[in-house]
Every structure is written in structure tokens, then in C-alpha cells.
Amino acid sequence: MLLDGKVPTGPLAEKWDRHRFDLKLVNPANKRKFDIIVVGTGLAGGSAAATLAELGYNVKAFCFQDSPRRAHSIAAQGGINAAKNYPNDGDSIWRLFYDTVKGGDFRAREANVYRLAQVSNHIIDHCVAQGIPFARDYGGLLANRSFGGAQVSRTFYARGQTGQQLLLGAYGSLMRQVAAGKVRMFPRQEMLDVVIVDGHAKGIVTRNLISGQLERHAADAVVLATGGYGNVFFLSTNAMGSNVTAAFRAYRKGALFANPCFTQIHPTCIPVHGTYQSKLTLMSESLRNDGRVWVPKSPGDKRKPSQIPENERDYYLERKYPSFGNLVPRDVASRNAKAQCDKGKGVGETGLAVYLDFADAIARDGQDVIARKYGNLFQMYEKITGDDPYSTPMMIYPAVHYTMGGLWVDYNLMSNIPGLFVIGEANFSDHGANRLGASALMQGLADGYFVLPYTIGGYLSGTSKADVTTSHPAFETSEQEVRAMVDKLLGIGGKRTVDDFHRRLGLIMWEYCGMSRNNAGLEKAQAMIQELRSQFWQDVTVPGSAGDFNQSLERAGRVADFLEFAELMIIDALARQESCGGHFNEGYQTPENEALRNDEAYCHVAAWEYRGSDAAPTFHKEPLTFENVHLSQRSYK
Amino acid sequence: MSAQHLHLTLKVWRQKGPRDKGHFDTLQVRDISTDMSFLEMLDVVNEQLTLEGKEPIAFDHDCREGICGTCGAVVNGRPHGALKGTTLCQLHMRHFQNDDVIAIEPFRAMAFKVIKDLAVDRSAFDQVIQAGGYISVNAGGAQDANATPVPQDRAELAMDAAQCIGCGACVAACPNASAMLFVSAKLSQMALLPQGRPEAAQRALAMVRAMDRMGFGNCSNETECEAECPKEINITNIARLNREFFKAGFGSRAK
Numbered sequence: 001m002l003l004d005g006k007v008p009t010g011p012l013a014e015k016w017d018r019h020r021f022d023l024k025l026v027n028p029a030n031k032r033k034f035d036i037i038v039v040g041t042g043l044a045g046g047s048a049a050a051t052l053a054e055l056g057y058n059v060k061a062f063c064f065q066d067s068p069r070r071a072h073s074i075a076a077q078g079g080i081n082a083a084k085n086y087p088n089d090g091d092s093i094w095r096l097f098y099d100t101v102k103g104g105d106f107r108a109r110e111a112n113v114y115r116l117a118q119v120s121n122h123i124i125d126h127c128v129a130q131g132i133p134f135a136r137d138y139g140g141l142l143a144n145r146s147f148g149g150a151q152v153s154r155t156f157y158a159r160g161q162t163g164q165q166l167l168l169g170a171y172g173s174l175m176r177q178v179a180a181g182k183v184r185m186f187p188r189q190e191m192l193d194v195v196i197v198d199g200h201a202k203g204i205v206t207r208n209l210i211s212g213q214l215e216r217h218a219a220d221a222v223v224l225a226t227g228g229y230g231n232v233f234f235l236s237t238n239a240m241g242s243n244v245t246a247a248f249r250a251y252r253k254g255a256l257f258a259n260p261c262f263t264q265i266h267p268t269c270i271p272v273h274g275t276y277q278s279k280l281t282l283m284s285e286s287l288r289n290d291g292r293v294w295v296p297k298s299p300g301d302k303r304k305p306s307q308i309p310e311n312e313r314d315y316y317l318e319r320k321y322p323s324f325g326n327l328v329p330r331d332v333a334s335r336n337a338k339a340q341c342d343k344g345k346g347v348g349e350t351g352l353a354v355y356l357d358f359a360d361a362i363a364r365d366g367q368d369v370i371a372r373k374y375g376n377l378f379q380m381y382e383k384i385t386g387d388d389p390y391s392t393p394m395m396i397y398p399a400v401h402y403t404m405g406g407l408w409v410d411y412n413l414m415s416n417i418p419g420l421f422v423i424g425e426a427n428f429s430d431h432g433a434n435r436l437g438a439s440a441l442m443q444g445l446a447d448g449y450f451v452l453p454y455t456i457g458g459y460l461s462g463t464s465k466a467d468v469t470t471s472h473p474a475f476e477t478s479e480q481e482v483r484a485m486v487d488k489l490l491g492i493g494g495k496r497t498v499d500d501f502h503r504r505l506g507l508i509m510w511e512y513c514g515m516s517r518n519n520a521g522l523e524k525a526q527a528m529i530q531e532l533r534s535q536f537w538q539d540v541t542v543p544g545s546a547g548d549f550n551q552s553l554e555r556a557g558r559v560a561d562f563l564e565f566a567e568l569m570i571i572d573a574l575a576r577q578e579s580c581g582g583h584f585n586e587g588y589q590t591p592e593n594e595a596l597r598n599d600e601a602y603c604h605v606a607a608w609e610y611r612g613s614d615a616a617p618t619f620h621k622e623p624l625t626f627e628n629v630h631l632s633q634r635s636y637k
Numbered sequence: 638m639s640a641q642h643l644h645l646t647l648k649v650w651r652q653k654g655p656r657d658k659g660h661f662d663t664l665q666v667r668d669i670s671t672d673m674s675f676l677e678m679l680d681v682v683n684e685q686l687t688l689e690g691k692e693p694i695a696f697d698h699d700c701r702e703g704i705c706g707t708c709g710a711v712v713n714g715r716p717h718g719a720l721k722g723t724t725l726c727q728l729h730m731r732h733f734q735n736d737d738v739i740a741i742e743p744f745r746a747m748a749f750k751v752i753k754d755l756a757v758d759r760s761a762f763d764q765v766i767q768a769g770g771y772i773s774v775n776a777g778g779a780q781d782a783n784a785t786p787v788p789q790d791r792a793e794l795a796m797d798a799a800q801c802i803g804c805g806a807c808v809a810a811c812p813n814a815s816a817m818l819f820v821s822a823k824l825s826q827m828a829l830l831p832q833g834r835p836e837a838a839q840r841a842l843a844m845v846r847a848m849d850r851m852g853f854g855n856c857s858n859e860t861e862c863e864a865e866c867p868k869e870i871n872i873t874n875i876a877r878l879n880r881e882f883f884k885a886g887f888g889s890r891a892k
Contacts, residue, residue: 047776054775066697067763069803070705086783122777129779131772131832133796140786158796164704165799172771179767187760210752239699274640274670278677279701380703383727384674449776497687499680543687549654549695549753552687 003622006410007111016115023458031056037219039191041068044424045225047448050173053182064190069171072239076163077284079155080441082120091152093117103149104432105581119450130169147437149329155438191246193478201420202468205478212547216470221419228403228425232562234506236400237282243558255415256607258408258428261573266401267333271353280399285437288326290361299344324636331434334398357393404431408607412455423447433581489556494539502559518586526570533563578602640672650742671731695754703727706802710755711742716806716865724867744809748852761851768847769840770823798825800868807862813854818862821878838891841881
């Protein structure tokens, strides 16, 4: 079946304005008659919940954390893009649009990306009005820096804590609406099912993580803002609680999952150093503005970095990509780091690391300037590794960071299930096969502050209001299914822990569905995952009970979903017989080892429909048409 | 630096729920790599307890990179442990010695009820923010971001305060369980920026009232909060809070 993205007609630059005019409005007095559920309170969910409440809707907001302020958007470091062109260096809405489409390796929907670039400027205006302390120049105006994949300085930042500041801004707006009585906040609640009545999303079933009680919540529309699924790899830069469960349970209820194999491996993370390790830590990409990436020229060189003379170092990114240098997009930087390590040139105890060296920048600008820009990152690096990056180069290696894939949505950010909207990282829409740095914060806030609040009105005004209560049989069925799964997990009584299974799954995914993939490996991984999943359901042990604060049970449910979802990623990767962005199939590369797309056959979104736990999903295609940018081989040389 | 392996004795607070009295359990832990974070050490302990058929230790944690503010426990009497400017997730075992005895307790305060073991309820912080920890601006109406310049040093001071992660260590450290450092950090961020001035008086009165209502104590200049704050928020923010509060009380019509 061909999917319709419902992209409005007309010239690209006018589509959003025209569409906003064409959307039916909900009368201000009627807005208070509508209840909207928002699941997740990160940049997308927090901003959406606050804005919907400002407009007059009644909002119920849910998060699994103890407070909405803790959503993992908070950990975003580097910055947020906008097409303000304050530095006067040639930026424009068109250039941000173009860079994003190209950076995504031409696998995103043009109209969505253009809209994103358009609203980017409003985000900065709003966030400054909220009191977000962005970095400023001496004259008091906002400062900008450049970021991977762009040749202009369009990134706004608040030291290395931009995500924190933007999230706390959205959280403040959300708390204001809680105080106003327009938002009811449900922290420490995990969504475990979406309830569909007559084909429309009408509510959710949640588990209260303190009491263990299952709860039913009804509404006129449901918004999922539940983030990405990077933790399918076990080790990632995501928070420990980040999961696919809400999105996956929606998938099981009929929502299509788009491009699940598009995952982003971030080039600058602290390398893995032990089997007990629980997560990986990102070092902001902004470090590549001043740090130089290098490895020793000869394989197996175990000398200390200070003992390797200049002419025996290979600054491979600067050598291979003279115009972008260390600022190539993330997928390119990551693959190149892996290629160097595969040649035996990796550094550190494991040989799975490259140097990110600040010596030249410190000599040029002085230690004070570098400390002001990156002080908190250098400090974090030292805390974790015990090494001081002012005196010795950092060691970095790629790690799973972000997922471009997600639930399929149309131009209105609505899934194929009417009334079920998906925003932020949880949807698939704007980043194609690779996301550019500082674009995730932009997309989350664009969706939440400036897109969804309009488009959801179009749905609500165009649908007859059915007052569904939580006593509807669909809620009963959902709750029974959720309860059955919880009881099943607790009843297995096996001998292996949840983390044990999760770690094994992660190793399989990293090995066969990570930075580079091949068909034989993917097929092997599929069989391994099926085997691991069947072992899980026979041999996992989940201590404690259902009616309690039970963190093992929370994790067990999430890992059960990851085990099933991982196979969908493999199926998607196998179906896409090309390389593009973060999806690099070794069978498809240029003579210079760059990703080789096949636009004839794969210039589309692959969206998968659930057919059962052990049945193959059904493939649906949304063809992508590029009317405004020319499909070309990405070149960063 | 190559890793060493430690043998440790843990004395961990176990409490089934808010009504349970609670007690310390003593656990022997072996082969803890000095490269592990404190929470990874607890992960290892929990795996061991699970395989022994015992209940693992409940503790809150999420980002494990020191920014979400979810984690926190009192380690040997110090919130987030003894290392300065560090959250518990960023505290690494290389700061401990072989055969150390480590006492681990939840953050204790009247306003923070224990949920289970080391996990506490800090929703009182959200309620303090609801009273006024924001600027009342709706999405859509803002002027151009560069229309109001902000002197760089003021913006930097605002950012210093805005770094607060809301973990609650300041409350746990204070003999009065005061939340003044937390409240003053948010209030200072807003008070220092021109965007925050229109509501400054109302905000100061409302947030201080909410803090009192939630059962946090008052500040008696012990400065323990600053010493334990993982983000090293300065207590001059408390002085600013006091000034803003007095100005609001005597110099404005705010109620």
C-alpha cells in the first residue's frame, strides 16, 4: 500500500502558511471541552503539553521519571539550530532546509523539513522570552557557533547544557499550566498500551510505578512524545530509562513504524571500558570545532600521544574532507573512526578509540578561552576517565545516540491511527537517514510549540466528538492484556537477569546492525535475536511483585519490547538494499567508501505494519519526491 | 590508568515503603573495578542480589551523566558522596580504597518521603516551581530574540544559577532541610534577566511561600548546601533571593 503523507499543495515556501489557513479551527470556547493526553515530557512532549494548555485544551501529561524536568532531552549538550543569520554569514531558511535534507541523505520529506527551518526562528524568540540564558557576545546579543555538517554558524547554545536549559524552559511553562489547572501531571507513570475505539485513539493504559496499579485514562486525542529507541543497543548515550515501549505498543495496535533501521551513531563519545558498563557518555560535537581528530599513521603504534611526532600522525578527516574537515556530518565521522580502528590504528587499551586533540586550539586561543567554551565537558571527561584533556588528547569512539526512525506520521504529525499523534524523536519525520548536530532540539520544540498545537486542532474540529469513558470494553481489553504481560514476566522464575538479556541483545545489534551492516550479518542477527527472545521468555528472573515499586519489572517489560523490536530493525535494514546516511550496507559503497544510495529503488520511507509477534510485518511505502533540491551524492570534500 | 579491584563492605538503607521503619543491611561486595561509577557498583550488587533470589536495592537514576538530577543518596554522610561538584552517577570507584566501609542512605527531609530504599519523593520541588519558577509567556507572541540585549556578565551569572539540576542534595545537606539554594537558583536566573523582571516581586513572594508550605526549613547560613551541590551553585544566590523577597515585601504592591 502506498502511504499518503498529506503534504499540502503549492510552492514549498507557502505550504505551511496555506495549510494553517486551510486547517479548521477549534473555537476558543470549545477547546476546554477537549481532553488531550501527552505521553512524555521532554522537549517535544513538555512544549506540546504546555502549549496545548495555553490554547485552552485540557491536558493530561505523563512521564515515567519522578518529575517532567528529568526527561532525557535534558542531556543534550551542544545547541539548537535556527536560520536567524545573526552572524551575517549567508544563512537562510532555505539553506537550513537544504543542509538538513542533504545531511539526511535525501530520505526525509521535503515539506516537513522546510517547515522545520521556517519555525526554527520562532523557537529562539520564544526561548529567549522564557528566560533561557543562551550564550551572548560582549554587546549583549546572542552568540552562535558552527556545528557538524554545516558551514555557517547557526547554533545557539547555553554552555554545554543547551538541552537542560531548553527543557527547563518547557518544564517551567508546563508547571505554569499545572498551577493554572489546565494540565494534570502524572509522573512515575509508564504508558503500557494505547486504547483504540472505532479506529480512533481514545486513551491509554498506564502503570503507576510506585503502587503498581494499572490505570485507565481517556481523551479525545493521544500524543506520543516518548523519545527514541537507542537503548536497543544496551549501551548508548540515552538515559537508562529511555525505551521503545510506548511506541512499540502503539505499533502493536496498528501504528506503522517507519525506517526503524535508521539509527545515529555519534562520533564523539567516551570509549567503552568494561563489561559492567551501564551507559556511554557523549562528548558534545561542538568539540570538533576546536579539536582535531587523529590516529597514528602506522598500525599498532602504542606510544603515548605526546611521543608521536607530528609527521607520524594522520589527521584523517582533514586529509579526506578538506572543505569540512573535522566538521563532517556524524555518520561520516563515525564510519571513518571505525575504518581507522579496523586498520589497527585505534588507540587506547582496547584499540577502539581515536584522539580528539585540543593542543593546537589551546596554543592558539589560550587555555582560558577553551575552558570557557568546553570547561564542563572537559571536567566530565576527567571525572569518567581520570585523564585531563587540557594536557593529553581525549580518546573518543562512536556510540549509539539518536534514532531517526520512529512511528510514521503524516504532515500533520498524525500516525495512520486517527487521533494518535507522534512528535519529537519518537516520530520518523524530519531527519531522513542521518540527523545533523543541533537539529534534534530544534525538531522537538518545533513539533511541540509550533506544529502540533495547530494540526491537532484540525483533527479535533473535523471529527465528531465521541465521549468515550474508561468503562468502554476497549479499555477493559487493554488493561487485561497489560496485566497478563506483567503477570507472565513475574511468573517465569528463571535464572538469568533482565540486564543479562539486554546486554546480549545490545552486543548482537552493535555487531550486526551498527555502524556498518551486511546481508549475511543481518540474517545471522535475526536468528540470534529470535533465539535470545525465546530464551528470555523461558529463563528470565524478575524479582518482587506487581503491586510495588519494582524497577526490575519496569526494565523487564522494556527489554521484552526491545527483543521484539530489534528484529523489526533487522528486517528493515535487510529490505533497504542501499546505503544511506546512518544505514551503511557494505555491499553498497562508492570507490571512496562513502554511502551509495539507490534512488531508483529506495527513495522512499519504509513503514511496517505489525502482524503478530512471530509473523513478518507488512511493508508499506511512502515514495519521497524531491521537487526543490537536486538528488545528489553527498560530498563533504 | 589501569583499573584496580576493590573489596567493599556496604551498609545500605533498606525500607519497604514510607510507613516502614527501615534498617541498614550489611553487604560484602568483591571485585569492584575502580573504573566503575558508584551506580554501576550498585548495578553489580543488584545483579548479585537478584540471582540470590533477594530484592535488589531500589534507587533512582536515569541519565548517568550528571545532568538529569534523578540520582542521589547520602554516601558516608555526604549527599552524592565526598567528591566536590559531582553527582552520584559521576562519582567513580577510584575514589575509594580497598576494604572501605560505605554507608548509603536516602536523602532525608520532611518534604522528601522515602518511596523505597534509596528512592525518595521530591515532587515538592515541582510544586515550588509551580508557584512561580517561570516567566509567564505563551508560545507565539515573542519579539525577535535579539531585540533586548542582555549584558554578557549578567547572562553568565544567570546561567551559573540556571545550572541547578533539582536533585535535592542541598536539602539533604542542610540541618534545617531548607530548599533555599534550590529556590534561589531558579529565582536568581529569572531576576537577573530583563525578561524575568516584570514578575520578579510576585515570584519571590510566591516561591518562598510555597517553600514554607511544602515543609522545607529556613536558611541559617550553614552553607552546607553550597558545599554539597553537585553543580556548585553559589550561596550568593540565597542573598539575592533574600533581597528580592524584601524588595517585594516592602517596595512593591505584589501580594
